[in-house]
Amino acid sequence: MQNQEMAQKIRKYKGQHVEEIEIETSHDDQTLLFFPPVDEVKFIDGVRRARKGFQRKREIGDIDGVSPIYYDNYIDSLDAIDKHVEFVCSEQGHKAFKILFNFGVIIEELEDDKNGQEIITYKFRLPREDTAQTHLQKNIQSNNDIEEYKQYIRAEIIEMQNFNLDNTKLRYVAIYSMMIKVFKLQKTVVGTSMQELIQKHWQGHRQILYRNNGEYNLCYIETIAKALHPDTDEKRYKPESIISLARDYLVEVLDLPFKAKSREMTKYLKTFEGLDYWKYSQIITPKLLVNQNIYFYDEDSKTYYQGQKIIHIENDILQTNEQPEIPTVDILIVQASNLQHAFAIANKEALTGLKFCPFCQVKGFDIRSSNYSRDYERHVVKCEQRGGMLVKTIKLDQIQKPYVPHIVQNKTFAYLLAHGREQEFKPMQYYITYDLETVEKIVNKSFGKSSHQISELVPVSVASTIKNKSGVKTIYYDLLNGDNFINQWLKQVFNEAVIVQQDNQYRTMIGVIDKAMQYNVDVPVIGFNSSMFDFSLIFKNLQCADWQIKSYIGSSGVAKQIVVQHKKLDVKLKFIDILTYYVPITLKEFVKTFNQKIESQKEVFPYEYINTDNYKEILKQQEPFPTEAFNSTLKNTQMRQEDYYVYVNDAKQFKTRWEYLFMSMAAYANATKYARAYKDFKQSVIVRGVRQMLEERHNRQRQRIRL
Incomplete structure (x- = not known):
C-alpha cells in the first residue's frame, strides 16, 4: 500500500x-x-x-x-x-x-x-x-x-x-x-517466546498494555483482536474469546484453507512462528479494514513514540478529503534481536506522556511543557470546528492589499495610474509577423521494427511583415540567399525591431520619448499556429554569436513563447503564436474577425512536388507547374481544372517559379495573414515594394551569370 x-x-x-x-x-x-x-x-x-x-x-x-x-x-x-x-x-x-x-x-x-x-x-x-x-x-x-x-x-x-x-x-x-x-528487510517475526522482554514492558504498565495469554505465536493478531474488542462496562472479553477471534482473523489474513477451530488449524499453529511485521502490517489494514498506529520503544531515551501510521485509503476515495469511518487501533511493538512482540495499548497518553487531541487523534502535546495548556486549548478549539479534519489554510499578509495583478504586474500602467495619466495607456501598436515555407527532405530512416521516417521538413523561404509608424514593410529570404538565410532574416528582423521598439515608446507633448515612463516591452514577432510548426524549424537559429535565448515558456514539444535577446543591440524579440491568445480557428476566419470585407485567397503551391534534391532545378524554370504537381498523396486529393486555370493566369506574371514563390506564397500570404486586417494597410505599397525587390534580384542573378 x-x-x-x-x-x-x-x-x-x-x-x-x-x-x-x-x-x-x-x-x-x-x-x-x-x-x-x-x-x-x-x-x-x-x-x-x-x-x-x-x-x-x-x-x-x-x-x-x-x-x-x-x-x-x-x-x-x-x-x-x-x-x-x-x-x-x-x-x-x-x-x-x-x-x-x-x-x-x-x-x-x-x-x-x-x-x-x-x-x-x-x-x-x-x-x-x-x-x-x-x-x-x-x-x-x-x-x-x-x-x-x-x-x-x-x-x-x-x-x-x-x-x-x-x-x-x-x-x-x-x-x-x-x-x-x-x-x-530482515525477517522480523512478531512472536511470544520472549518472556523476559515481555515482563520488562508489561511490569509497570499493566493497566496500559494488554498481554496475550495464548500458547501460540499469535501476539500480533491477538493485539488486533483485543484493540477491536476492548472491555467496556457492559461487556468484558475473556482471554479465550480474544484468542478465538485472533484465530478467525488469522485465517482471513493468510487465506488458510481450513476453519479457525479445526484440527488442521491447531496443527498449523504448533509450527507457526508468528507474522512478519513489515509484510503483514500492510496486508492486515485493507483486509480487516482497520487503521494502525504503531508505537515503538527507544532504548536510549527510555520513551515510547509513534513510529508509523498505516491508514486504509480506498481508490475511489482518493479524489476527496472524506475518509470512511474505520476503527483505529494503537499497537506497541518491542524488539530484541530479530524477534518482536506486540501489545495492545489501552491508554496511549499514559504510555507516551503526551496529551492527544480528542478530535483528530493525531496532534500530541507534551504535558510537561510550560505552554501545554495554551497550545492544547488553541488546537482543540480549531480542531473541533473542523470536525477533526486536517484543513489547509491560507496565511494572509498583515497589511491588507488589493488583488490587482493587472496593475502591479504592468509597470507602465502602474506608473500612469500613480501620476493620474491612466487615460494615456495604449495597446502595442507596432509589431512584426512572419511565415515559413518548407520542402521535404527525404531521409528514409528506421526506428526499431515498426517505426519508419520517410522525410522531414526544412525551410525553403521566410517572409516578415513589419508594421511601424512609416507603414507596412515586407522582407523576404530564401535558399537563393544561401543556406544560412534564416540567420540573415533574423539579423534584419533585429534591425527592424529597433525601429518598432522606438515607435512603440510613449512620447511627451513635444514628441520626444518619455524617458521617465516605465516602458521596456519586447518586440512581438507573431506567427499563426507557429508553436506547433514554425518554432521547431527556427529553434536552432535562435542561439548564435550575435543573439541568444533569454526565456522559453512551454513544453518540450510546444513552445508558447520564446524571448531572444541581441547581444549588441538593446532589443529583444518575443516570438509568440497568436493562437495562444485565441480560440482554435482557421486563418481565413481569424482575418475576418477584424474585417468582414476581406476576401483573401492564399495561392496554391506544389509542396509534395518539390524537395531538397530537386528544388533548384524546378524553381528556376519559367513555365507553370504541371497539373499533376498539385496532387496530394497525404490528403488523396487532386487539383480542380478551374483552379489550375486560375493558377496558370497568375503564374504568367512572374519570370520564374522563384518569383511566384516569393509573391504568392511568402510575401503576399504573410501580409494577408495579419496586416490586411488593419485600416492603414495598403496593398499597393506592398506590390510596388515587391516589384522593386524582384527587379533587384533579377539584376543580381544576371551579375552572377556574367561572373
Missing part, C-alpha cells in the same frame, strides 16, 4: 505524460530527452563526459550484502527505466525489500562569462546515493507494489519537466543513467 505522500504525487500528475524528444545522435549518445537542447553539439559532449569511465551496468554491494546498489549507465527511454526496476526486483528473489532510486541528469545552464555575456553550458549530475533521499522509499512485497513505484517514478520525471517551464536559467534536459538502492 502506498503511503499518502506518494499517492498524492501520483494523483497530482495523473493524466500527464512524459515528453520523449528524439534527436539525431549515435546509439551510444541517446538519452531520455524531455527538453530540446539549445546547442546539440555541446549537449552530446556533456552526455559523453557524464558516461565516461562507467560501465553500462554494475552492482555495488556493502559488506553484509543488505543494501546493494544497482546502476544502469544507459537510460534512453521510459522502457529502459521499467526494465531496470524489474531487473532489480527480480534479483531479490521475491523477498520483501525497500527500494530507493535516483537519476543521473544532464543540466542546461545559462552562465555569464567574464565579459558579462551569457553562454550555454551543459553539466551532469551523477546518480549519487547521498542525494537519493529527495525521492520516496517504498516497501516492495508484491507485483502491485512494483507497478505503483513505476507510476511514482513517472510522476517524479513529470515534475522535473514542469520545473523546466518555470526556470529560465537552469533546466533538466535529459536523464542518462539511473541508480536503485535496495534495503533487504
